[in-house]
Amino acid sequence: MKRNIPPITCKSPGALFERIRIDERDASLCVIVNEFEEYGLIIKDGLVLDTLQGGKSFVFTKDEVKRGGVALAEAVFISKKAKIQLGWGTPAQSEFIDPAHHLSVRVGMNGTAGVQVANPRKFYAEIVGRNVSYDKDALRERVLPRLLSCVKSAAADYMADSRLTYLHLERSLDRIAEAVKPKLSRAFTEEYGLAVPELTIDGAIINADDKKALLARARQ
Numbered sequence: 001m002k003r004n005i006p007p008i009t010c011k012s013p014g015a016l017f018e019r020i021r022i023d024e025r026d027a028s029l030c031v032i033v034n035e036f037e038e039y040g041l042i043i044k045d046g047l048v049l050d051t052l053q054g055g056k057s058f059v060f061t062k063d064e065v066k067r068g069g070v071a072l073a074e075a076v077f078i079s080k081k082a083k084i085q086l087g088w089g090t091p092a093q094s095e096f097i098d099p100a101h102h103l104s105v106r107v108g109m110n111g112t113a114g115v116q117v118a119n120p121r122k123f124y125a126e127i128v129g130r131n132v133s134y135d136k137d138a139l140r141e142r143v144l145p146r147l148l149s150c151v152k153s154a155a156a157d158y159m160a161d162s163r164l165t166y167l168h169l170e171r172s173l174d175r176i177a178e179a180v181k182p183k184l185s186r187a188f189t190e191e192y193g194l195a196v197p198e199l200t201i202d203g204a205i206i207n208a209d210d211k212k213a214l215l216a217r218a219r220q
Contacts, residue, residue, distance in 0.1 A: 007032045007056065010040075010077035016084065016117070016139075017128055022073040027062045031075050039120035043074040048121055076128065078120045083197070086113045086140045086147070093207055094152050100165035101217040106207035107166065109155070111177070113147060114198030115139075115188065122193030143192060150187050151201070154180035166206055167214050173201040 005024060008031045012018045022029070033040035035054020042050040042059060050057065064070055089110030098105050117123045127134060127142065158164075158179040164172060177199050185196035206214075 005029050008059070008075050010034070010038055012077075013037055013079070014082065015079065016082045016134060017076060017078045017123075019128070019132055020075045020077070022059060022075060025060060025065055025068065025070070025073075027058065027060055027065045029059045030056050031059060032056050033077070036080070038080055039078045039117070041076040041078065041120060041124055043072075043076060044070050045072055048124060051121055076124060078117050078123060078128075080117065083114050083116045084136050084139060085198075086115060086136065086143070087111075088113060088140070088144060088147055088151075090148055090152075093205070096156050096159070096166065098166045098214060099160045099163050101214055103210070103213055103217060105166045105210040105214060107169065108205045109151065109201055110203050111151075111199065111201040113184070113196055113200075115143070115194045115196055117193060118189050118195035119193035122189075124193070126192045127194075143188065143194070146187065146191065147184065150184040151180055154183045155201075165214065165218065167211070167218060169204050169206065173204060177201045 005026055005028055008020055008022065008029070010018055031040055031042065031052060033052045033054050040052030040057070041048050042052065042057070059073060059075070060070065087110070090108045093106035093108040096105050096107055097103070127139070155176050158176050159166065159169070181196060181199040184199060188194040188196050
């Protein structure tokens with residue numbers, strides 16, 4: 001008599017990812033992936049064997065069931081749509097060179113970044129690993145150093161290329177964010193499997209003494 005085994009589906013569609021252990025060993029067992037909502041990964045004995053874009057996929061071959069050669073099998077569902085907003089800020093003021101007045105200036109910045117999964121296999125390898133869950137704070141802690149490094153580098157490049165004085169920094173934050181975003185997204189996709197569709201620089205504070213020195217130089 002043929003067994004009626006329910007398919008494995010994502011039960012937490014709003015989560016960044018969901019891991020489901022597969023204890024059943026049957027060639028009729030399948031995983032169903034909603035192609036508009038999620039990616040699916042089949043993990044066997046720690047190896048990512050299949051990336052499922054959508055539809056129904058069988059977990060085991062008849063040969064695998066017959067031989068019993070898979071010790072641990074899991075399905076991992078990774079959201080295509082879940083977007084996590086990460087607040088960021090420089091823990092200390094970073095040093096830049098003002099391209100207009102050739103003076104050193106210390107600046108602190110803060111803002112938000114919206115991240116979502118772009119490469120599910122990379123995201124699984126670099127972020128998910130053996131984790132059962134991964135909250136916003138844990139993700140922020142993992143990626144924050146790289147985010148700050150990219151923001152600092154791209155902001156300095158933009159100011160230098162535009163030959164803008166840091167006295168005009170606050171009025172240029174939206175333009176700087178637009179220049180930074182594609183560089184940050186490219187780095188995050190390559191390193192974490194994450195895209196950055198949203199980035200804001202909400203504030204920037206120039207060291208008071210450095211600002212005085214810039215104003216004095218600008219009046220000369």
